[in-house]
Amino acid sequence: MIIGKIQDNLVNYLRVREYDNLIAVNQILKENLLLVFISCYVQIPLFIVGKPGTSKTLSIEIILHRLRQGSDNLLIQKFKLSPLEYQEYLN
Secondary structure (H helix, E strand, O other): OHHHHHHHHHHHHHOHHHHOOOOOOOHHHHHHHHHHHHHHHHOOOOOOOOOOOOOHHHHHHHHHHHHHHOOOOOOOOOOOOOOOOOHHHOO
16 A cells, blocks of 8 residues: 555565664554644644553654754754753753
8 A cells, every 4th residue: 555655665675674673663653643643744733542552652762853953054953052051062
């Protein structure tokens, strides 16, 4: 199916297997990754509802980690800021 090929390409693009060797890339994780990625791309809210252990939080963490890490744009990367100090003093 076309959806299956899209899910496999997304898993390869996000390098999920390199994220952690203990992650089982099953169909539920692929579906969650695809839905989270699409909802981020088109900027629509998404509610993921399911039983415990169905990769809901994991899929969001993988997407956020890869989108922040893979960007060369400094505006997208997460910075360490403090409201009480200037940035030049933070290490």
